[in-house]
Amino acid sequence: EAGVAQSPRYKIIEKRQSVAFWCNPISGHATLYWYQQILGQGPKLLIQFQNNGVVDDSQLPKDRFSAERLKGVDSTLKIQPAKLEDSAVYLCASSLGGGGSTDTQYFGPGTRLTVL
């Protein structure tokens, strides 16, 4: 079974530029998550989708971050404009069910973003 795919794996941009990350979840997984992991810290949830609807975006900095999940499958996370503090690894995860307390999340390899 193919895992969660993410691209690109690495991205370097200047501050104030825009960037987009793509995620393809495991086939059949209804729930998709985006996390931000700053160096030395654990991942932090940015947004959760169930099918193509947003369940939780309370930690998403909406003035600069946006995300969409078209047709309930692939998802894109965008940052516009980027700040230095956005340098982090952006992880995508998916889970089979409705995202309950025993719903296992499967993570992709992440995209490492460096903002100069």
Place this chain on the structure above:
Amino acid sequence: DAKTTQPNSMESNEEEPVHLPCNHSTISGTDYIHWYRQLPSQGPEYVIHGLTSNVNNRMASLAIAEDRKSSTLILHRATLRDAAVYYCILRPDYKLSFGAGTTVTVRA
């Protein structure tokens, strides 16, 4: 979110057992105890979870104290591939709230 406390780091020798402690004194009755690990340059991966009873799977065992205020992840025979950051997470709902975790080093 209920908080967990883990040691910052632990060292082990290859082929020896590793016992990773986690304290969660404010756990509520509906919180599941989850463990994920993150190998270098990879995303986290699920290890095991439990509610009240001890649990075993092919990767590890989870021992849960009777009062549920602490738990221990047991890797029965550590290999070099087990070197990772291990996260103990209390999960009442869909959220996985990661702390800093325990960095496990395995010596050959």
